[in-house]
Amino acid sequence: MYYDPFVLPFMIGLNILCIYLVVTYVRWIRSFSRADRHTILKNMISIKTLRACKEIFLESLVHHKIYRTSPFLGYMHMCFGLGWFLLIVVGKIESLVYHTSLFNPPYFAIFFRFFHPANEAFPHSNVFAFLMDLILLMILSGLALAWFKRLYSRLLGMKRTTRHRPFDRLILTVLWLIFPVRFLAESFTSGSRGGGSFLTHSAGEFFASFLPVESLSYPMWWVYSSVLGIFFLLLPFSRYMHIPTEMVYIFLKNWGVKQGRKFTAISKFQLYACSRCGICIDQCQLGSSLGLTTTQPVYFLKKIRHHEDYSQEIDNCLMCGRCENACPVDLHLNLLRLSQRKDYTHITKNTYTYIPAPRIPKARVAYFAGCMGHLTPGVIRAMRQLFEKAGIEYTFIDEQNGICCGRPMMLSGNYNAASIVVERNRTAILNSGAEILVTSCPICYTTFKENYHLNLKIMHHTEYIAQLISQGLLHPHASELRTVFHNPCELGRGNGICESPMQVLQAVSRPVPTKYDGKKSLCCGGSLANLHITPTQRSRLSEDALNAYLSYHPDVLVTACPLCKKTFAKNHHTVPIKDIAEIVAENC
Amino acid sequence: MNNIWGFTISSARVIDYDKNDRSFAQYMTDTVPSSQLCIGCGGCTATCTAGALTDFNIRKLQMLVKRGENREAGEQMHKCMLCGKCLLVCPRGVDTRRMIFAMLKYIDNQKL
Ligand code: SF4
Numbered sequence: 001m002y003y004d005p006f007v008l009p010f011m012i013g014l015n016i017l018c019i020y021l022v023v024t025y026v027r028w029i030r031s032f033s034r035a036d037r038h039t040i041l042k043n044m045i046s047i048k049t050l051r052a053c054k055e056i057f058l059e060s061l062v063h064h065k066i067y068r069t070s071p072f073l074g075y076m077h078m079c080f081g082l083g084w085f086l087l088i089v090v091g092k093i094e095s096l097v098y099h100t101s102l103f104n105p106p107y108f109a110i111f112f113r114f115f116h117p118a119n120e121a122f123p124h125s126n127v128f129a130f131l132m133d134l135i136l137l138m139i140l141s142g143l144a145l146a147w148f149k150r151l152y153s154r155l156l157g158m159k160r161t162t163r164h165r166p167f168d169r170l171i172l173t174v175l176w177l178i179f180p181v182r183f184l185a186e187s188f189t190s191g192s193r194g195g196g197s198f199l200t201h202s203a204g205e206f207f208a209s210f211l212p213v214e215s216l217s218y219p220m221w222w223v224y225s226s227v228l229g230i231f232f233l234l235l236p237f238s239r240y241m242h243i244p245t246e247m248v249y250i251f252l253k254n255w256g257v258k259q260g261r262k263f264t265a266i267s268k269f270q271l272y273a274c275s276r277c278g279i280c281i282d283q284c285q286l287g288s289s290l291g292l293t294t295t296q297p298v299y300f301l302k303k304i305r306h307h308e309d310y311s312q313e314i315d316n317c318l319m320c321g322r323c324e325n326a327c328p329v330d331l332h333l334n335l336l337r338l339s340q341r342k343d344y345t346h347i348t349k350n351t352y353t354y355i356p357a358p359r360i361p362k363a364r365v366a367y368f369a370g371c372m373g374h375l376t377p378g379v380i381r382a383m384r385q386l387f388e389k390a391g392i393e394y395t396f397i398d399e400q401n402g403i404c405c406g407r408p409m410m411l412s413g414n415y416n417a418a419s420i421v422v423e424r425n426r427t428a429i430l431n432s433g434a435e436i437l438v439t440s441c442p443i444c445y446t447t448f449k450e451n452y453h454l455n456l457k458i459m460h461h462t463e464y465i466a467q468l469i470s471q472g473l474l475h476p477h478a479s480e481l482r483t484v485f486h487n488p489c490e491l492g493r494g495n496g497i498c499e500s501p502m503q504v505l506q507a508v509s510r511p512v513p514t515k516y517d518g519k520k521s522l523c524c525g526g527s528l529a530n531l532h533i534t535p536t537q538r539s540r541l542s543e544d545a546l547n548a549y550l551s552y553h554p555d556v557l558v559t560a561c562p563l564c565k566k567t568f569a570k571n572h573h574t575v576p577i578k579d580i581a582e583i584v585a586e587n588c
Numbered sequence: 589m590n591n592i593w594g595f596t597i598s599s600a601r602v603i604d605y606d607k608n609d610r611s612f613a614q615y616m617t618d619t620v621p622s623s624q625l626c627i628g629c630g631g632c633t634a635t636c637t638a639g640a641l642t643d644f645n646i647r648k649l650q651m652l653v654k655r656g657e658n659r660e661a662g663e664q665m666h667k668c669m670l671c672g673k674c675l676l677v678c679p680r681g682v683d684t685r686r687m688i689f690a691m692l693k694y695i696d697n698q699k700l
């Protein structure tokens with residue numbers, strides 16, 4: 001029987017951790033709505049589970065999304081994630097090959113070198129020893145990088161690392177101790193009794209030359225078991241809770257549980273699945289332009305978790321989605337923020353009785369300019385021109401007496417009020433009998449898609465113009481203008497429309513590629529979702545974004561959102577800022 | 589007695605600064621300092637989505653609050669649709685939309 005009292009700390013820690021996790025997760029899952037639980041049951045035995053396993057491998061172990069931000073950082077996380085995983089798996093296989101029984105105690109594989117210091121050879125024992133040393137080396141190299149990162153976090157492609165509480169620092173130290181201690185324990189054992197491979201064997205011989213390794217090795221195994229045990233005990237109360245939680249979250253996500261606008265059990269999973277990697281920090285323009293460093297998701301989620309005051313952070317977010325787009329754990333950061341915004345208006349159906357019932361002429365295509373569209377008459381003029389050129393019969397929903405689409409209200413948490421406005425617009429759109437609804441405003445576009453439940457084709461004018469061109473209804477000529485495209489948050493990141501604007505721009509100009517193309521675009525600063533920053537701060541943010549684009553020296557800065565256009569144009573007058581519809585209309 | 593001067597004061601039209609409750613105005617100044625920058629140009633009102641359809645008037649709303657006529661302000665402000673157009677046209681950089689949020693929150697707390 002393989003047993004030694006030193007395994008106790010490890011076993012106690014592991015068991016308590018497992019019980020704690022199971023109890024917590026079961027409690028959370030039980031609070032899911034009936035519909036969610038039904039979805040889970042329906043999708044549990046399907047291809048989706050396999051997909052989740054693949055995602056867990058890629059995200060939780062290989063961390064392939066972090067590679068996008070920085071290969072160094074990706075490698076570092078992979079060393080820990082994949083390294084530790086392999087250490088366990090290969091170690092287990094090794095112990096099985098040796099022991100040939102499937103049921104050896106869990107600690108046997110972990111402390112294999114203690115119980116089996118290579119006194120007897122077994123099939124491929126050298127290969128296993130080599131592999132285990134290689135994996136340990138991989139982890140240690142990741143550890144070295146982590147140290148390095150603390151010192152020179154700028155070198156790794158990130159400007160700031162996350163600020164930690166003292167408790168976090170404690171568990172970080174424990175985590176960092178685990179592998180060096182394992183290395184020492186194995187080396188000392190190898191030094192006194194043989195075994196190991198290129199790493200631990202050589203190190204063992206080296207230590208044996210000047211240390212009493214014989215008497216040191218046993219205490220070292222005690223230390224190793226203890227740090228593991230302590231790590232397991234501290235884990236639920238630290239950020240490392242993300243390791244198990246992320247895996248469960250990936251399953252739930254793949255089984256179809258969605259984050260809605262309320263804070264529910266799935267939000268809790270996300271809260272704890274945040275690894276505090278800090279990748280969101282550098283994405284946030286509130287930080288880079290305004291020096292606000294408490295509102296980024298990593299801090300926001302932490303404050304919710306630790307029940308600190310986060311009332312200001314609730315309001316202080318542009319919901320630009322830049323952090324969400326970069327988050328390697330794929331958290332729904334915008335919705336999480338929104339779930340904290342409360343409805344405090346006292347608006348009833350009667351409040352808006354002043355809105356007249358619209359009388360809309362019928363047509364196959366309906367056009368909705370939106371509030372912001374009306375603030376930039378040039379965009380509406382261009383759209384009218386294009387409809388006419390293409391010979392399209394259309395009806396202009398909000399030509400007169402137009403009202404807001406409701407999204408600004410939703411973004412402030414006031415869904416109740418929004419639903420009334422939505423109903424008004426919805427009736428108008430349905431009365432028009434249109435099959436296609438074209439809008440100039442990406443904000444309206446999002447609402448129409450998400451909240452209006454319309455049974456017709458909804459298109460942003462960029463998509464529509466691209467379609468008109470490909471159908472041969474519009475024949476723009478290519479101009480010599482150098483254009484840089486600013487993809488509006490709600491269009492590119494929010495709705496994934498990145499191709500159409502590029503096709504259109506290529507047809508009418510010479511677009512200059514930038515590092516802000518597609519989903520990496522900046523926020524113009526005009527976002528209605530931020531309820532906190534002042535107009536002066538907005539201007540500074542938008543100036544920074546504008547300058548980033550203008551560093552590519554375009555003749556025209558093109559965007560596809562009237563709000564972006566207005567925001568940029570407010571502070572700037574030398575380079576023209578135009579909507580994509582205007583550029584096309586000018587070249588038709 | 590007022591007749592000595594050739595006019596009378598109709599009490600219904602008097603705004604008594606001493607009697608009016610100015611705590612709302614003070615709250616607004618504190619939470620949205622830029623509200624003090626307003627020059628009353630009316631740009632916000634001219635562009636207002638809600639104002640185009642009803643007698644809602646955001647410039648007047650600010651004035652009501654500043655004068656302490658809270659009840660009337662409280663009755664009016666819910667008509668705003670929070671669309672944000674006013675914010676974009678204001679030449680003085682008054683955070684009109686945030687002001688409305690602040691008012692709504694205040695009203696929610698006070699149950700005016
Ligand atoms: S929110 Fe996402 S990007 Fe930000 S720290 Fe958490 S896991 Fe990393």
Ligand code: SF4
Pocket residue numbers: 283284285286295296297316317318319320321322323324
């Ligand atoms: S959504 Fe935008 S503004 Fe909000 S925290 Fe993320 S990056 Fe910052």
Ligand code: SF4
Pocket residue numbers: 632635636637638639646667668669670671672673674675684685
């Ligand atoms: S946010 Fe309100 S006050 Fe401002 S323009 Fe829109 S409806 Fe009018």
Ligand code: SF4
Pocket residue numbers: 625626627628629630631632633647677678679680681682684
């Ligand atoms: S546009 Fe600005 S300055 Fe003019 S009345 Fe409105 S808030 Fe005041």
